[in-house]
Amino acid sequence: MSQERPRTTISVIKADIGSLAGHHVVHPDTMAAAAKVLAEAKSKGIIIDYYVTHVGDDLELIMTHRKGVDSPEVHEVAWNAFQEAAKVARELGLYAAGQDLLAEAFSGNVRGLGPSAAEMEIVERPSEPIIVFMADKTEPGAFNLPLFRVFADPFNTAGLVIDPKLHGGFKFEIYDVIEGRYVVLNAPEEMYDILALIGTPGRFVIRRIFRKSDDEIAAVVSVERLNLIAGRYVGKDDPVAIVRAQAGFPAVGEILEAFAFPHMVAGWMRGSHFGPLMPVSQRHARCTRFDGPPRLVALGFQVKNGRLIGPSDLFDDPAFDETRRLAQLIADYIRRHGPFMPHRLGPEEMEYTTLPEVLEKLKNRFKEAKLYEVKGPKVKTELLSSSRG
Numbered sequence: 373m374s375q376e377r378p379r380t381t382i383s384v385i386k387a388d389i390g391s392l393a394g395h396h397v398v399h400p401d402t403m404a405a406a407a408k409v410l411a412e413a414k415s416k417g418i419i420i421d422y423y424v425t426h427v428g429d430d431l432e433l434i435m436t437h438r439k440g441v442d443s444p445e446v447h448e449v450a451w452n453a454f455q456e457a458a459k460v461a462r463e464l465g466l467y468a469a470g471q472d473l474l475a476e477a478f479s480g481n482v483r484g485l486g487p488s489a490a491e492m493e494i495v496e497r498p499s500e501p502i503i504v505f506m507a508d509k510t511e512p513g514a515f516n517l518p519l520f521r522v523f524a525d526p527f528n529t530a531g532l533v534i535d536p537k538l539h540g541g542f543k544f545e546i547y548d549v550i551e552g553r554y555v556v557l558n559a560p561e562e563m564y565d566i567l568a569l570i571g572t573p574g575r576f577v578i579r580r581i582f583r584k585s586d587d588e589i590a591a592v593v594s595v596e597r598l599n600l601i602a603g604r605y606v607g608k609d610d611p612v613a614i615v616r617a618q619a620g621f622p623a624v625g626e627i628l629e630a631f632a633f634p635h636m637v638a639g640w641m642r643g644s645h646f647g648p649l650m651p652v653s654q655r656h657a658r659c660t661r662f663d664g665p666p667r668l669v670a671l672g673f674q675v676k677n678g679r680l681i682g683p684s685d686l687f688d689d690p691a692f693d694e695t696r697r698l699a700q701l702i703a704d705y706i707r708r709h710g711p712f713m714p715h716r717l718g719p720e721e722m723e724y725t726t727l728p729e730v731l732e733k734l735k736n737r738f739k740e741a742k743l744y745e746v747k748g749p750k751v752k753t754e755l756l757s758s759s760r761g
């Protein structure tokens with residue numbers, strides 16, 4: 373890795389700043405307002421290139437620059453773009469205008485202010501293919517299962533077995549969103565430990581993945597949990613991810629293959645239900661049935677001297693028709709559970725929804741009835757406790 377060659381940073385920063393017809397789809401005028409801010413930043417040389425898009429009700433800013441991860445200058449550009457877009461959203465009376473902009477003013481970094489960010493700084497290879505994944509109506513942990521399969525499961529990724537550049541395996545940086553700490557674990561040696569954590573996707577989230585042989589970054593996921601930041605329900609934490617492909621990394625097709633199984637993720641209606649993650653084209657990146665099912669878009673770019681070449685709309689392909697059909701069957705099945713778990717999320721996750729307000733009024737209706745002595749550990753749930761403030 374030469375230090376002489378310029379380093380390129382790819383920043384994908386997103387926010388829900390209000391949408392058309394409920395939580396359905398971003399309005400084109402808000403995208404135009406955001407794009408104008410990015411065009412100005414490009415002309416000033418703050419960013420090199422940009423692409424503005426959406427998935428469902430989430431406005432997505434894909435930017436390249438030379439300023440590194442967590443650059444206050446670049447984050448301010450994103451913040452201003454969201455502010456301008458939210459202004460238009462308010463003028464048009466769009467639903468939940470300004471929803472994800474939790475702070476009054478920008479303070480150096482969008483993290484913790486509402487928007488989510490996935491960023492990686494790289495020395496570009498002669499050909500640098502990347503995939504930007506953007507999801508709506510789900511949470512960052514939704515990427516745990518597919519990214520584990522891409523970077524640790526040889527039944528998904530043939531290159532782990534047959535490509536000497538991948539054969540050494542990858543390192544997983546796993547972030548604990550509750551405690552604010554992380555651990556780095558190696559695959560394949562510590563695969564079972566990795567799975568012991570990331571099988572709880574509401575808490576342990578794959579944040580970054582590195583190639584073990586030379587510590588090159590391979591993938592990054594936004595880990596912001598909006599409800600944990602706000603301490604109340606403000607929508608789901610619709611995540612984004614950047615994954616590098618080919619020549620020492622999994623092939624584009626190996627990366628996409630992991631999404632051919634529409635696994636169950638938390639989110640969907642009111643951020644309170646499990647449903648299948650459905651990979652779709654940009655055209656179908658709009659949530660309808662029960663505000664879903666949760667959608668995922670994948671855009672493929674080549675990055676050249678900081679320029680974004682593309683994109684290619686990677687799930688716009690009949691090869692994913694059966695995945696989408698299976699997702700619809702799963703949606704049919706799980707929807708028939710109505711308000712019952714496991715369609716509805718469990719009590720820990722429901723803490724951050726509007727359910728506690730409903731249960732509050734039942735609190736005093738409960739009467740003591742010690743029918744038997746409970747000796748085991750108490751089930752930890754605040755949902756009906758009197759201590760809730």
Ligand SMILES: [Mg+2]
Nearest residue numbers: 430508509610
């Ligand atoms: Mg959303």
